[in-house]
Amino acid sequence: MSLDFSGQNLAGANFSYADIQGANFTNAMLTDANLCGANLCGANLCGANLCGANLIDVYLRNAKINESTKIDSKWRLVWEIVNQGSEGQNLSGADLSGVNLCRVNLCRADLSDANLVGTDLYNADFSYANLSDANLSGANLSGADLINANLSGANLSGADLINANLAGADLINANLTGADLTDVNICNTNLRDVNLSTTNLSGIDFSYENLSGANLSDANLSDANLSNADLSDANLSDANLSDANLSNADFSYANLSDADLSGADLSDADLSGADLSYANLSDAQINEAREIDSKWYLVWEIISQGFEDQNLSGADLSYADLRNAYLIDANLIDANLSGAKINESTKIDSKWLMSSLGDCQSGI
Structure with a gap:
């Protein structure tokens, strides 16, 4: 009753x-x-x-x-x-923060600049909707239909996007820091200049996606599929790309400083102009036809193949991650080791270690 x-x-x-x-x-x-x-x-x-x-x-x-x-x-x-229902309705600038809108129909609605902070949008239909510059921080968008939605400039930081469908959506300049993208569909999504820093993207499929200029610093991309993706000018500093599929990806002029590329497949990727300072290249797959600056190709060779008894005189190894490198009996006369990472696992003759110790990051 x-x-x-x-x-x-x-x-x-x-x-x-x-x-x-x-x-x-x-x-x-x-x-x-x-x-x-x-x-x-x-x-x-x-x-x-x-x-x-x-x-x-x-x-x-x-x-x-x-x-x-x-x-x-x-x-x-x-x-x-x-x-x-509000299919096609003009809700631009509306305050819908903290409300329960689960399963609502907002297909083709105009929600530009709307306040949707903390809103429950579970299984809501936002297909073809305009959410440009909307604030969706902390919103529950799990299972939401965002096909071809305009999310350019939107704030999705901390949002729950589990199982959401973002196919064809425009996320240019959107903020997705800390968002949960588990099992999200991002096929043909525009991610140019998107902010995904510190976000857990482990195992996600970004193949063929446009991530040029994106901020992926400190992001977890381990085991992710970035094959054929456009990451030119992207910020991947301190990102975890271990065991990721990066084949044929465009990393031209990307910032990969301090990135973990161990075990990553970089075959036929474009790394021209990329900053690989302190990048971990152990067990990475790089082929000779690579578009990669000769300095970083040499660092990769040293890490992956060792340079025992080899001539490295005059080589530029500055700011390289040489931890675990094997350089016993290598000729390092006039080699530049300034700022290089060297630790107790680096196999290097004491002669070269002592002569360059002041310029190296020893013990890091």
């Missing part, structure tokens, strides 16, 4: 996260009541006074509201969206 609160004075009452679906609040006084997270599905709110009530994350599906219901404009708009 549904609860009957009709005509009652419930000002300031606490109904937070209560299951009161189908309850009768006709003409009830609910001013300043706490209804945060409450389930009001099918509830009768006709004539009720909800001014100042906390309706964050409240579920209003099939709730009854009429013209005499006193409710803040934000929540009346939420009720309209939930119960009437």
Whole structure:
């Protein structure tokens, strides 16, 4: 049996996260009541006074509201969206933060500059919607349909995008730092200049995607598929790219300083002009036809093949990661080891170590 609160004075009452679906609040006084997270599905709110009530994350599906219901404009708009749909509607700049819009139809809606911080958008339909410059920080977009949506400049930091469909979406200049992209579909997505720093992207498929100019610093891309991706001018400093598939990718002029490329497949990738200072190249796959500066190719050879008894006189090994390198009996006369990383596992004659110690990052 549904609860009957009709005509009652419930000002300031606490109904937070209560299951009161189908309850009768006709003409009830609910001013300043706490209804945060409450389930009001099918509830009768006709004539009720909800001014100042906390309706964050409240579920209003099939709730009854009429013209005499006193409710803040934000929540009346939420009720309209939930119960009437807003396909193609102009909601530009709307404040929809902290509301429950799960499974709503916002296909082709204009939500540019909208405030959707912390909003529950589970399984919502945003296909072809305009979300440019919208703030979706911390929003729940798991399972959401964002096919061909315009998310350029949007703030998606910390958002839950698990199983979301971003196929064909425009994410140019979007902020996705700390977002959960587990099992997300990003086929044919424009990720140019996107901010994915510190984000866990392990195992994600970025093959053939446009990530030029993207910020992927400190991102976890271990085991990711970036084959044939455009990462030109991207910032991958301190990124974890271990065991990633980077074949045929464009890393021209990318920042790969301090990146972990151990075990990565870099066959036929373009690394021309890339900054590989302190990059870990151990067990990386690089072929002779590579577009890579001769300095870093030499560093890779030293790390992967060793240079025992080899002539490295005059070689530029500055700022190279030479930890675990084998350089016993190598000729390092006039070699530049300034700033190179050398530790106790580096096999190098003490003669060269002592002569260059002041310029090396010893023990790092």
